[in-house]
Amino acid sequence: MVSSSRPNDPVHPHTTRPDRRPTIVDVARAAGVSTAVVSYALNGRPGVSASTRERVLRVADELGWRPATAARSLRSGPAAAGLVLVHDGRNGARAASALDLVVGAQEALGVDGPTLAVHVAPTVAGAATLMETWWTERRYAAFVVPHARSDDARLAALRRLNAPAVVVGEVPGVSPPGWRHVSLDDAAAFARLGSFLADLGHTRVAMLAGSEELLAPRRRTAALRAALGERGASLRTVAGEGADKAAAAVRPLLSGPDRPTAIVTDDDATAGVVLDVARRLGLSVPWDLSVVAGTDAAACHLTTPSLTAVPFPVRELGLAVGAALLDVLGGDTPARGAPTAPGNGTVAVGNLVVRGSTAPPPS
Amino acid sequence: MVSSSRPNDPVHPHTTRPDRRPTIVDVARAAGVSTAVVSYALNGRPGVSASTRERVLRVADELGWRPATAARSLRSGPAAAGLVLVHDGRNGARAASALDLVVGAQEALGVDGPTLAVHVAPTVAGAATLMETWWTERRYAAFVVPHARSDDARLAALRRLNAPAVVVGEVPGVSPPGWRHVSLDDAAAFARLGSFLADLGHTRVAMLAGSEELLAPRRRTAALRAALGERGASLRTVAGEGADKAAAAVRPLLSGPDRPTAIVTDDDATAGVVLDVARRLGLSVPWDLSVVAGTDAAACHLTTPSLTAVPFPVRELGLAVGAALLDVLGGDTPARGAPTAPGNGTVAVGNLVVRGSTAPPPS
DNA sequence: TTGAAAGCGTTACCAA
DNA sequence: TTGGTAACGCTTTCAA
Numbered sequence: 001m002v003s004s005s006r007p008n009d010p011v012h013p014h015t016t017r018p019d020r021r022p023t024i025v026d027v028a029r030a031a032g033v034s035t036a037v038v039s040y041a042l043n044g045r046p047g048v049s050a051s052t053r054e055r056v057l058r059v060a061d062e063l064g065w066r067p068a069t070a071a072r073s074l075r076s077g078p079a080a081a082g083l084v085l086v087h088d089g090r091n092g093a094r095a096a097s098a099l100d101l102v103v104g105a106q107e108a109l110g111v112d113g114p115t116l117a118v119h120v121a122p123t124v125a126g127a128a129t130l131m132e133t134w135w136t137e138r139r140y141a142a143f144v145v146p147h148a149r150s151d152d153a154r155l156a157a158l159r160r161l162n163a164p165a166v167v168v169g170e171v172p173g174v175s176p177p178g179w180r181h182v183s184l185d186d187a188a189a190f191a192r193l194g195s196f197l198a199d200l201g202h203t204r205v206a207m208l209a210g211s212e213e214l215l216a217p218r219r220r221t222a223a224l225r226a227a228l229g230e231r232g233a234s235l236r237t238v239a240g241e242g243a244d245k246a247a248a249a250v251r252p253l254l255s256g257p258d259r260p261t262a263i264v265t266d267d268d269a270t271a272g273v274v275l276d277v278a279r280r281l282g283l284s285v286p287w288d289l290s291v292v293a294g295t296d297a298a299a300c301h302l303t304t305p306s307l308t309a310v311p312f313p314v315r316e317l318g319l320a321v322g323a324a325l326l327d328v329l330g331g332d333t334p335a336r337g338a339p340t341a342p343g344n345g346t347v348a349v350g351n352l353v354v355r356g357s358t359a360p361p362p363s
Numbered sequence: 364m365v366s367s368s369r370p371n372d373p374v375h376p377h378t379t380r381p382d383r384r385p386t387i388v389d390v391a392r393a394a395g396v397s398t399a400v401v402s403y404a405l406n407g408r409p410g411v412s413a414s415t416r417e418r419v420l421r422v423a424d425e426l427g428w429r430p431a432t433a434a435r436s437l438r439s440g441p442a443a444a445g446l447v448l449v450h451d452g453r454n455g456a457r458a459a460s461a462l463d464l465v466v467g468a469q470e471a472l473g474v475d476g477p478t479l480a481v482h483v484a485p486t487v488a489g490a491a492t493l494m495e496t497w498w499t500e501r502r503y504a505a506f507v508v509p510h511a512r513s514d515d516a517r518l519a520a521l522r523r524l525n526a527p528a529v530v531v532g533e534v535p536g537v538s539p540p541g542w543r544h545v546s547l548d549d550a551a552a553f554a555r556l557g558s559f560l561a562d563l564g565h566t567r568v569a570m571l572a573g574s575e576e577l578l579a580p581r582r583r584t585a586a587l588r589a590a591l592g593e594r595g596a597s598l599r600t601v602a603g604e605g606a607d608k609a610a611a612a613v614r615p616l617l618s619g620p621d622r623p624t625a626i627v628t629d630d631d632a633t634a635g636v637v638l639d640v641a642r643r644l645g646l647s648v649p650w651d652l653s654v655v656a657g658t659d660a661a662a663c664h665l666t667t668p669s670l671t672a673v674p675f676p677v678r679e680l681g682l683a684v685g686a687a688l689l690d691v692l693g694g695d696t697p698a699r700g701a702p703t704a705p706g707n708g709t710v711a712v713g714n715l716v717v718r719g720s721t722a723p724p725p726s
Numbered sequence: 727t728t729g730a731a732a733g734c735g736t737t738a739c740c741a742a
Numbered sequence: 743t744t745g746g747t748a749a750c751g752c753t754t755t756c757a758a
Contacts, residue, residue: 016742020498023735034745066499070441073433074750087462099450115502119466119481129733136384136429138751139478209509246373261489266753271666279667301606302635304642304667386751395727400751412727434751437734501735731756735750742745 022063031059042362057151070164073138079324082140083252084127086147087120097297097314101168104318105144105325107145113327116144116322119139128153135163142166142178142328144321149214168317180324181344184317186216186294187223189310189349193264193292194227194235196352201360202262202290206236206253207276208246210266216265221296224264235336236260246273253283261361262290268297269291271307275357286359296353305356311349320345370408385426394422405430421474423659434502443478444529444688445503447517449510450483460660461509464531466679468507468688477692479507479685492514501591505529505691507684512577529687531680532578543687544707547680549657550580550586551661551671552712555597556627557590557714560592564723565625569599569616569639572608582627583657587627599623609636613653617644617652624724625653631660634670638720649722659716668719683708716718 024042028035040048041056042065047054073079083105084100089323117140120128131143133153141164145154148169158165164178175181197205203226209217219360225235240249246265253259253275265271271293275285285305293300296309324345356360379426387405390400397417403411403626404419411419443541444469448461468479480503484490492687493508494517504527508517511532521528527541536542560568567590572580588598602613607629616622617640638648646652648668656663657674687708 021501024737025735035736036738036746037744043737047743052743064499066496068435068437068735069497069502070433071498071750074431074437074734074752075736075738077431084464087466095462098462099448099458101481103450103485117482119480120462120469124464133429134432136382136427137432139432203756249496269665271662275665275667275746281735298632299662299665301668302632302638302662304638335698339452387753388751398752399730399754400728403728406753412729415727431751434734435753437736437751438753439734727756730756732753732755734752737749739748740743740746 020048021068022060022065023068024065027056027060027063027065030063030347031056053232062110071134074260078138079329080117080140081142081329082117082119082131083142083144083146084119084121084130084132086122086124088122097295097312101146101318101321103314104320105322106318108319108322109325113326114141117327124162125153126148128157130159131163132161135161142325144168144325145216147216149211150218164328166321166328166357167242171215176327182205182317182320182324183346184199184216184313185346186310186349187219189352190220190223190294193352194233195226195231195308196354197290197292198228198231198233198263200262200290200358201232202260203361204236204258204260205233205236205262205264206260208240208250208263208265208270210239210270211241219248220266243269243273246270247277250328251281252272252275254278260289262358264292264294266294268293268299268307268309270294271357272299272303275307286357290358290361292352292358300353300355301359308328308355308358309353311351312351313347313349317347320347364479370388371404382693384431385423385428385518388427390419390423390428390691393426394419441501441504442692442694443480443503444505444507444511445480445482445494446483446507446509447482447493449485449487449490451485457723460658460675463677463683464509464681465681467678469681470676471680471685473683476689477504479688484588487512488516491520494526495520495524498524505688507531507688510579511579512574513581516628518706523688527691528689529684531684532590541691543691545680545683545687547579547676548709549673550582552591553583553586553657556673556715557587557596558594558675559717560625560627560655560721561591561594561596563625563653563721566596567599567621567623568596568625568627569601569623571601571603571626571628573633574604580726581631606636609633610640613637613640614644617641617646625650625655625721627657629656629657631656631658631662631670633674634720635666635671638666638670649720651725653721655721663716663718666717668722671718671721672716674714674716676710676712682708683710713718 024035024038028038030117037048038056041053042060048079087095102118113275121130134140146168148167148171159176165181167221168182169179170183207221207224209221221237228235238253240246240251265274272292278285280288285291293309295312300307300309348361387398387401391401400411400418404416449456454686457721457726465481484493496502506521507529511530511534514614518534522539529543531545531548533544570584570587572584591598601612601616603609626637628637634654637654641652647653656670656672658675663670663672
């Protein structure tokens with residue numbers, strides 16, 4: 001029976017306790033050197049002879065040694081980064097895409113690189129509080145702020161704490177030196193969308209803009225308006241976040257005179273709502289009305305007709321976030337092979353994915 | 364200019380360095396006591412006079428003291444739990460629901476309780492590797508294993524490491540004492556679904572089962588079959604995970620003779636595929652064919668018709684996970700107010716959400 | 727009820 | 743190129 005003898009073993013304090021994981025003291029003893037040498041060898045620092053280094057590495061590997069995160073953090077400060085997701089349970093597709101962002105970031109960080117830990121908070125303010133707590137507890141060395149908003153409590157908190165951060169999205173004002181920004185070039189994509197719709201012949205387009213607080217919708221709307229305007233088409237903007245509000249906003253829009261012949265939404269769920277309202281009003285998509293989702297997601301395939309959508313290269317965005325994070329955390333060895341990405345970056349958005357929800361306007 | 368004077372300040376080693384966050388030494392000095400007393404007071408341990416305790420707490424609060432995670436972990440072992448999500452970028456709704464699980468768990472853990480950190484891995488094997496690494500690095504005190512599978516590398520790894528865990532889903536065999544299990548009572552829900560379909564008059568039902576590796580699909584299928592069988596209806600099972608395979612599996616099913624009059628799927632995305640195939644074959648849902656999604660999600664509203672679905676109380680599941688985690692991490696103060704949930708638990712699934720995709724079979 | 731001090735595992739400085 | 747050793751911030755004996 002392998003019982004665990006936890007408390008004070010009266011005998012040799014450092015000998016083989018049953019489930020003890022090895023420390024550098026064990027490695028040093030086994031290799032016949034001091035802990036200093038072990039530390040140097042293990043961290044690839046100069047000042048250790050090749051033979052000693054190799055022996056130490058071998059012994060460490062044999063013993064299955066791994067650095068104790070706590071000890072290392074205590075001495076050198078935390079190495080991990082934290083990302084607090086704002087999730088209120090309603091933003092389905094956005095939530096899933098956040099995970100893809102994390103996947104991309106992890107990939108850029110590499111397996112041996114710093115860790116990115118994800119947490120979830122119901123509100124922006126809650127996220128800010130959590131980050132503040134964890135910063136003062138020295139739990140993380142930097143934070144990733146996804147979906148930056150115009151007046152963002154998270155950014156205010158990080159600014160005040162002078163904490164390093166990677167911010168997804170451009171924010172107004174000048175940023176602290178420890179910050180990096182990564183954003184999506186969706187303005188270009190929405191400009192192309194404007195051209196696309198104008199080329200189809202649409203002259204009255206409406207944009208059902210999502211949250212005013214998010215920065216992306218504004219940028220997108222502006223780009224879309226400019227592109228349409230250049231071609232003699234007009235854009236009407238209608239606010240409507242969330243399914244209910246969106247439905248309430250779309251109904252009068254489609255019932256009134258001079259109804260738009262194309263509607264662009266910010267996300268996939270809202271586009272689904274538009275499809276639904278149109279159907280109830282007896283409008284057939286795409287013949288009576290074109291609908292475009294501003295964010296492509298799996299749900300865009302599920303609707304009838306399937307939704308034409310602006311791509312959302314969230315994994316690529318994640319890669320950029322990871323690169324920026326490496327930069328923020330101390331610019332050491334980036335994942336080799338990958339071209340050392342710049343700290344700040346803009347991620348390109350591909351061409352519109354044309355599906356079944358767009359057509360020329362009714363004559 | 365507030366330059367940071369990092370390295371060895373030759374002067375008082377412990378005086379006010381610019382951005383130094385306070386330690387218990389600072390608190391002790393300010394309160395005029397020793398660090399031991401501070402530690403006792405801060406942790407609510409007996410052996411400190413009420414007046415001293417209060418003074419210490421006040422001073423700590425004034426100084427904005429927070430425990431340094433690393434130091435505490437080094438001494439007492441890690442306090443946080445880790446959850447590694449398996450996310451391959453395809454399972455949209457499942458991914459979003461995983462976040463709701465985390466939200467629920469956090470709620471049960473409470474704001475001052477242990478932290479739950481989420482990570483993402485592309486495969487089950489990758490998740491197992493990560494957990495093993497982090498266990499040996501003493502990063503986490505326990506792990507949450509979501510979506511346990513029948514032959515799960517994660518469970519094998521945790522077993523081998525003798526690491527505490529909360530497993531979502533029942534697994535065959537006997538579990539280590541440090542494990543807790545939380546699962547969804549979807550068998551009951553699928554039994555009710557069987558009754559519902561039989562009562563509508565369906566006699567030929569098909570189940571489009573998801574991954575064979577996941578445990579839930581089997582349990583669900585068995586319960587559905589039993590309930591249908593009791594009422595003289597039959598269930599045909601068809602394998603088909605992922606959109607393409609599902610479509611390929613459904614097409615012959617609906618084209619052949621004796622086609623089922625109702626199809627049940629495991630998740631929302633697959634149900635959407637079924638709707639699509641049915642439409643292409645000229646079958647109108649729900650009049651020619653009823654469709655039920657085995658997992659309710661936001662996407663179920665987006666389809667035409669909207670999908671009747673089995674509820675998926677993932678937040679409640681998360682609450683149970685959080686309670687189990689508290690139990691595993693050392694059974695200390697659970698979030699007060701909440702009735703101390705048992706370590707192992709089964710979460711009830713509510714009644715079928717009937718929407719537009721179900722009707723009596725065609726005469 | 728309080729204080730002094732020994733760790734926890736690593737890193738990094740200073741001497742040898 | 744190596745070894746000894748003092749931090750890092752906290753918890754927890756053991757004495758006073």
